[in-house]
Amino acid sequence: MGNRTALYQSHVDAGAKIVDFGGWDMPINYGSQIEEHHTVRQNAGMFDVSHMTVVDVTGPDARAYLRTLLANDIAKLDDFIGKALYSGMLNEAGGVIDDLIVYHLDGWYRVVVNCATRDKDLAWMTRQSEGFAVTLQERADFAMIAVQGPKALAQAKQALPEQNDLIDGLKVFHGATAGDWFIARTGYTGEDGLEIMLPEADAPALWQTLIDNAVAPCGLGARDTLRLEAGMNLYGHEMDETVSPWQANMGWTIDLKDAERDFIGRAPLEAQQAEGVPAKLVGLVLRERGVLRAEQTIIVDGVEATGVITSGSFSPTLGFSIALARVPAEAEGEAVVEVRNKRLPVTIVKPNFVRHGQSLV
Structure with missing residues (x-):
């Protein structure tokens, strides 16, 4: 038996086919992966992505720490509370330890990394935090539901009338707190949508409310074909610790503008660029x-x-x-x-x- 999210019983009750995914018992589909794929492209579907790892970075050196840790520069977020940034987290040779999203919140940052790389990511982030006045807090108390598709925002607003103003105000690739919840206009499908982080105890009720408002449960099989169609990388396939971001269509995430910013892996990346990738x-x-x-x-x-x-x-x-x-x-x-x-x-x-x-x- 693997790890189970707060929505595991909801998946079983809905007849999901459960498979091992990075050590987690997750739904691969609820009957038809193809139908679930089309639902997200044409209407609105949702995914349990509670297996993802959420880490809050706080402290007076949080910004300096992340500017060293990541190849993309979070200084771009300074004037935008709630804005998100996609980046690689690299090793000293310039290989990709993981790809992630970081959100700039009011005086702190929220980082979301992949479940399959959780242990090594947390170990690396902790090791690199030495010398910085920062605190890393894994939010294992969170569940995460991704609502995706052309009708995702409209259906989510029906399910969450109290959050309509927040959802209406969200720009693409931005997030905002709503009490204990965090709602972001991000996703992994090539469609518009939301990723909702919330206390585990609240997740089953939200899942059912979304179903009641015509949002279809979808498994990780459809999520993979959707991300592939959108040209989005999957860690361990398009990139890993032996692959440079230059060779993974991630060159746009490498920020070399500030010559004084010595992020991990910078020197090898500059050498590769000079030599020709x-x-x-x-x-x-x-x-x-x-x-x-x-x-x-x-x-x-x-x-x-x-x-x-x-x-x-x-x-x-x-x-x-x-x-x-x-x-x-x-x-x-x-x-x-x-x-x-x-x-x-x-x-x-x-x-x-x-x-x-x-x-x-």
């Missing part, structure tokens, strides 16, 4: 029959095994297979992927396929 993360489109999967090899310009798929699946929205893949920096145009001893033609595209329900390829 040898590989990049791209999208692949396969319009023939077949399904692209992680670890399939890619042939570029007739050279065997010059690239590899990091994530791949059939795209329910597009009706054909798509993938994220790491290929040589100069690769473009057409390539070939080995699928079950067959060589199938693919097109190299920008690493995003669908946003807000619309095809980008």
Whole structure:
């Protein structure tokens, strides 16, 4: 038996198929992953993401600490209470320990990291806090529900009439506290929506209220195909401690503007940039029959095994297979992927396929 969220019994009662996910017993689907995927693209669905790790960073050195810890610069948030920032947390070699979101709140910061990397993330964050006047508090008392889709905000407002003003006032990639709750306009699907952090005891009632207001429960299977269509990275696939952000389509998260800011991993990243990054993360489109999967090899310009798929699946929205893949920096145009001893033609595209329900390829 793995760890269980406060919503575990709600999933079981709804007939969810439960699987192990990073040591947690989580719903993979409630009957049809495809239907759940379409629900989020066309209407409103919700996910239990309580397995994510929330860490509050407080103290007089919180800002200085995070400016050292993260490749992106939280100084960008100084004038914006509630604004969020996406960043990599890197090791000394410039590899990605984890990717995360940090929110700037009133005098402190809230960081959300991945569940599968919880232990090493917390150990690393604690180790790097030495010498800084900061306190790190894991909020294990929180549950988190993500409500996503074109109708997500409207349906959430019906379920939470007392929070209508807060929800109406939220800009994209911003969050705000509401008593013991925290509501952010963020997500992992390529659709608009909310991520609601709340005390575990409140989670089952909110889950049921959302169901009563036409928000469909969805499992982690649909969440994965949705994030893939949106070109969003998954830790352990598109990046890990051996992969530079330059090679994971995360170059836009590396802030080198302030020459005085010596964040962890900066020197190796600058050296890689000067030398020329040898590989990049791209999208692949396969319009023939077949399904692209992680670890399939890619042939570029007739050279065997010059690239590899990091994530791949059939795209329910597009009706054909798509993938994220790491290929040589100069690769473009057409390539070939080995699928079950067959060589199938693919097109190299920008690493995003669908946003807000619309095809980008």
